[in-house]
Amino acid sequence: MSGPAATATRVEREHALELLRQMMLIRRFEEKAAELYQLGKIRGFLHLYIGEEAVGVGAMQAFGPDDAIVATYRDHGHALARGLPAGALMAEMYGKANGCSRGRGGSMHFFDASRRFYGGYAIVGGGLPIAVGLALADRLAGRERVTACFFGEGAAAEGEFHECLNLAALWRLPVLFLCENNLYAMGTALERWEAQPDIRIHAQSYAIPAEAVDGMDVLAVEQAVRGASAVVRGGAPYFLELRTYRFRAHSMADPELYRTKEEVGRWKERDPIALFEAGLRSAGFLDDADLSAIEEGVAAEIDEAVAFAEAGSWEPVDDLLRDVTTPAP
Amino acid sequence: MTYREAMRAALREALADERVFLMGEDVGRYGGAFAVSHGLLEEFGPEKVRDTPLSESAFVGAGIGAALGGMRPIVEVMTINFSLLALDQIVNNAATIRYMSGGQLSVPLVVRMASGGGRQLAAQHSHSLEVWYAHIPGIRALAPATVADARWMLPAALEERDPVFLFEHATLYPLEGEVDESAGPADLDRAAVRRAGTDVTIAAWSASLWRALEAAEPLAAEGVEAEVVDLRTLRPLDLDTVLESVAKTHRLVVVDESWRSFGIAAELSARVMEEGFDLLDWPVQRVCSAEVPMPYAKHLEDAALPSAERIVATVRELVR
Numbered sequence: 001m002s003g004p005a006a007t008a009t010r011v012e013r014e015h016a017l018e019l020l021r022q023m024m025l026i027r028r029f030e031e032k033a034a035e036l037y038q039l040g041k042i043r044g045f046l047h048l049y050i051g052e053e054a055v056g057v058g059a060m061q062a063f064g065p066d067d068a069i070v071a072t073y074r075d076h077g078h079a080l081a082r083g084l085p086a087g088a089l090m091a092e093m094y095g096k097a098n099g100c101s102r103g104r105g106g107s108m109h110f111f112d113a114s115r116r117f118y119g120g121y122a123i124v125g126g127g128l129p130i131a132v133g134l135a136l137a138d139r140l141a142g143r144e145r146v147t148a149c150f151f152g153e154g155a156a157a158e159g160e161f162h163e164c165l166n167l168a169a170l171w172r173l174p175v176l177f178l179c180e181n182n183l184y185a186m187g188t189a190l191e192r193w194e195a196q197p198d199i200r201i202h203a204q205s206y207a208i209p210a211e212a213v214d215g216m217d218v219l220a221v222e223q224a225v226r227g228a229s230a231v232v233r234g235g236a237p238y239f240l241e242l243r244t245y246r247f248r249a250h251s252m253a254d255p256e257l258y259r260t261k262e263e264v265g266r267w268k269e270r271d272p273i274a275l276f277e278a279g280l281r282s283a284g285f286l287d288d289a290d291l292s293a294i295e296e297g298v299a300a301e302i303d304e305a306v307a308f309a310e311a312g313s314w315e316p317v318d319d320l321l322r323d324v325t326t327p328a329p
Numbered sequence: 330m331t332y333r334e335a336m337r338a339a340l341r342e343a344l345a346d347e348r349v350f351l352m353g354e355d356v357g358r359y360g361g362a363f364a365v366s367h368g369l370l371e372e373f374g375p376e377k378v379r380d381t382p383l384s385e386s387a388f389v390g391a392g393i394g395a396a397l398g399g400m401r402p403i404v405e406v407m408t409i410n411f412s413l414l415a416l417d418q419i420v421n422n423a424a425t426i427r428y429m430s431g432g433q434l435s436v437p438l439v440v441r442m443a444s445g446g447g448r449q450l451a452a453q454h455s456h457s458l459e460v461w462y463a464h465i466p467g468i469r470a471l472a473p474a475t476v477a478d479a480r481w482m483l484p485a486a487l488e489e490r491d492p493v494f495l496f497e498h499a500t501l502y503p504l505e506g507e508v509d510e511s512a513g514p515a516d517l518d519r520a521a522v523r524r525a526g527t528d529v530t531i532a533a534w535s536a537s538l539w540r541a542l543e544a545a546e547p548l549a550a551e552g553v554e555a556e557v558v559d560l561r562t563l564r565p566l567d568l569d570t571v572l573e574s575v576a577k578t579h580r581l582v583v584v585d586e587s588w589r590s591f592g593i594a595a596e597l598s599a600r601v602m603e604e605g606f607d608l609l610d611w612p613v614q615r616v617c618s619a620e621v622p623m624p625y626a627k628h629l630e631d632a633a634l635p636s637a638e639r640i641v642a643t644v645r646e647l648v649r
Contacts, residue, residue: 129390132391163386
């Protein structure tokens with residue numbers, strides 16, 4: 001094949017393999033993190049994104065370097081998809097000074113100002129006002145940017161969710177609300193706490209356009225987020241509910257008493273990586289050699305990340321009080 | 330010029346900066362619940378002077394986000410009691426983002442609110458909760474007591490790169506005072522001696538400063554010269570100025586409109602004990618609000634608040 005159609009196909013293939021690579025990077029990174037947690041290298045809370053990779057990876061394709069990201073405590077996938085180096089993230093979880101937050105934040109609080117990654121927030125709903133404010137700053141400065149705000153469906157029970165949707169709609173702020181609906185607010189199923197479990201209706205009640213998207217389909221997520229971002233860049237909020245599922249426990253401390261193995265098994269049949277891999281194979285975009293190459297590249301990146309974390313130093317205790325406030329210029 | 334007019338002049342000056350905007354409940358068309366921002370909407374327009382919904386958490390948090398986005402927001406919360414609805418954003422975000430990000434980000438946000446009792450507004454509009462904010466590392470807590478500080482603390486606050494809280498005592502808005510229009514931004518690190526004396530130090534802040542100054546008059550008539558220190562900044566507390574005074578007087582009374590338990594007076598007392606124990610001839614005394622939700626009836630409210638009479642009586646015990 002030659003000509004424009006072939007070029008389009010080649011670009012599509014490269015892009016598709018990059019999506020696959022990013023999802024696999026998140027998956028393997030987190031599998032390694034869980035292993036390191038068992039070894040005591042990583043402590044505190046560790047919330048794995050495994051099963052939800054298509055959401056973060058698909059969404060992040062729509063954003064440029066000037067756009068802003070606000071994430072949650074389950075932020076590994078968002079950070080990796082945004083391009084934060086795996087080594088800086090691993091080192092952060094080790095608590096090392098070469099971590100992306102100097103070891104002050106840990107797994108739940110990844111930050112990277114240079115990539116406009118404004119942090120993982122560990123109070124459910126707490127990131128929404130930050131995102132609204134970032135969007136307000138863009139509006140006041142006349143900048144056409146998107147602020148992408150990730151949060152779980154559990155946030156819909158918080159007052160801040162409703163306050164922020166109203167404010168964003170009232171002031172027509174360029175914020176994209178990305179609700180990752182994994183069906184459980186920690187261990188409480190959506191229908192056990194939500195009188196109106198169709199989350200879109202909450203957004204629509206504030207006059208914000210809202211759609212639900214198959215969060216296990218990375219291309220569907222990318223397409224929906226690109227479309228929504230175009231609206232947001234035009235100066236209005238948008239709301240997407242990304243329907244997904246967390247394959248692992250809520251955190252490493254969770255015995256998972258609230259759901260059955262059968263339910264988890266049914267969702268794993270829709271594993272976003274396996275689904276996408278199968279699709280790519282049937283399209284002729286991927287063969288065993290391609291997959292091995294991706295796996296090897298990912299494995300090498302993770303080995304490097306662990307080495308970077310291991311080699312990092314601990315911040316001196318003398319610096320304990322550093323950056324509580326900003327030093328005078 | 331009144332305290333209210335001084336604050337308005339400070340806001341007007343601040344809003345000339347393209348990064349600065351004011352938002353809060355009724356700051357625009359209503360002109361501010363305490364008429365502080367009266368006329369500013371007409372002067373600067375609705376983008377710069379933004380009326381908000383009654384969503385304290387969202388608009389205080391939006392102030393944090395806008396500060397991260399390069400603006401210099403001034404957020405007005407109608408009263409300190411209402412600010413409790415924004416505590417999550419203040420405690421978990423505004424105060425932590427600098428540290429939690431390993432020093433990558435700063436939150437140059439100014440939050441103003443009215444505080445304090447004395448207007449018969451009962452138990453949900455009258456409390457003095459500044460200590461809740463002064464407790465938090467990462468933020469600065471200011472209590473302008475004079476018209477000059479009402480004029481010049483705000484520009485200094487806007488020069489800060491971290492969250493600053495300005496607590497304006499609601500009874501002070503009509504206060505008349507002199508303002509040096511050429512003074513420039515206030516020093517936010519120092520307490521101020523408002524009356525020189527030799528026999529006892531009375532440390533106070535916000536409206537209690539005026540109670541302390543009132544108490545100093547009858548004491549002077551009795552031959553007791555009180556030195557009155559206005560703390561001005563509650564966090565970080567300027568202990569040096571207090572210790573310098575106590576080094577002269579050897580006696581300290583702290584007047585604090587918040588509740589006595591675990592309060593600002595308790596903190597100042599503890600620090601003076603830790604760092605100036607040898608300077609003291611008497612245990613530090615505290616004159617605080619009664620440990621009650623603020624009552625409505627005037628005679629009960631008067632009894633609950635610190636008064637010049639109580640300060641005088643406390644000092645008399647110290648200098649007997």
